[in-house]
Amino acid sequence: MRGTSLKGRRRQSAGSDIGTRDQLLIAAGELMTERRSTDVSLSDIAAKSGLNSALVKYYFGNKAGLIVALLRKVMGAGIAELKLLPEMDIPPEQKLRIHISGMVNSYYQYPYINPLMHQLLAEDSETYGQLIAEEFGKPIAEAQRRIMEQGVEAGVFRSVDPVLFYFHVVGSCDHLFYGKYQLEHVFDVHDITAELKREFVDHLYSIITEGLLVRSN
Known part of the structure; x- marks a missing residue:
């Protein structure tokens, strides 16, 4: 099954609590795949998702x-x-x-x-x-x-x-x-x-x- 792109996910769930969390996870996975490395920072993930970096800690702690x-x-x-x-x-x-x-x-x-x-x-x-x-x-x-x-x-x-x-x-x-x-x-x-x-x-x-x-x- 084809995954939803980050932009598509933003359109579908903008403003929803579940959607925001999902956007961060999608951004993390896309960054790791693009870079062929798991060495991505929380700031990188926030920037990729277009969301505030504080949300990463809010949803996941670390x-x-x-x-x-x-x-x-x-x-x-x-x-x-x-x-x-x-x-x-x-x-x-x-x-x-x-x-x-x-x-x-x-x-x-x-x-x-x-x-x-x-x-x-x-x-x-x-x-x-x-x-x-x-x-x-x-x-x-x-x-x-x-x-x-x-x-x-x-x-x-x-x-x-x-x-x-x-x-x-x-x-x-x-x-x-x-x-x-x-x-x-x-x-x-x-x-x-x-x-x-x-x-x-x-x-x-x-x-x-x-x-x-x-x-x-």
């Missing part, structure tokens, strides 16, 4: 509060859909592909997700580690566990350790985008294109299912 709100905004819908995925009346293999594709697409659309999580953990690993686990990590792990169990029950997946599976999928998605500097300096790839993203989804799904699928003798 930059960490804004980061948490931004992560919830960009990941919330995907997490909600993922929770429903195990209930869909489709084969487990198809659910797995939807999950992998959704993970990669999230990192592709919002390349700042992983760096922001690391930034929060560097600031206060105990507080934000628990928050990230409860709101993002555990729902992903639970959906994966249920899909794997359904595949085993259907006789199409062999049983695997859900911990190892989680780190295989999430770690692969994380590192492709968080390790972009390696793409550039090791492989001379300067951007993650839509084509590279599709190839990565196909590759990851193929590698994982090769190890998961039950083979008939």
Whole structure:
């Protein structure tokens, strides 16, 4: 679904309390994407949104509060859909592909997700580690566990350790985008294109299912 631009959001919700908060989050995400960096100040965000910098502190308290709100905004819908995925009346293999594709697409659309999580953990690993686990990590792990169990029950997946599976999928998605500097300096790839993203989804799904699928003798 195409996101609403900052100008469009201003027109739709000018003067509303929710709209003002949303404008600040949109501005933060757009700045991080444009700069390819999470190193943006609260003043930068205020200037991008066209709002007073005092509003950033009013709505979020500090930059960490804004980061948490931004992560919830960009990941919330995907997490909600993922929770429903195990209930869909489709084969487990198809659910797995939807999950992998959704993970990669999230990192592709919002390349700042992983760096922001690391930034929060560097600031206060105990507080934000628990928050990230409860709101993002555990729902992903639970959906994966249920899909794997359904595949085993259907006789199409062999049983695997859900911990190892989680780190295989999430770690692969994380590192492709968080390790972009390696793409550039090791492989001379300067951007993650839509084509590279599709190839990565196909590759990851193929590698994982090769190890998961039950083979008939």
